Amino acid sequence: MNNPFEILNKRLANIETLLLDIKHKPIEEKKPENLTVKETAKLLKVSEQSVHNYIKRGTLSAQKVGRILLIKRTDLDNALTEVKSLKYKRA
Template identity: 80%
Template structure:
């Protein structure tokens, strides 16, 4: 029969090694809050023209900064959750 203190020490050392591993892991690059039209198109896997059409139709909201359109990542993700098919819309 094993000594219970040895088992506890072994588990604590395993926990310690896991915590050190987590501590020394490289921090993943945070995703930017705003996306350009090109980045949004790559994210959605559509063309840039499609993104412009989504903005015109009101599916996506964008802010114009100079000549650049910026779209919030959260708006893109929210719009994906609320996908509504216009083709099958009841009249």
């Protein structure tokens, strides 16, 4: 007959290795590929009208799908540096 403590030790060792794997695994935040104007405004902490103005001026590119404007996250990331520099530019 097997020793019950031996079985428990094996199970605890498996649990310990799983917990260590979870602890050391890098957490990847899944970001949506496309953002709406509302989500973009919330992310940038500006009004929705400001996002519409950025799109109208060409600072931020957007695709219209039906009645919704979608902004690609990569385009937003690229435009962020331009938006910050435009804030201090004189017209």
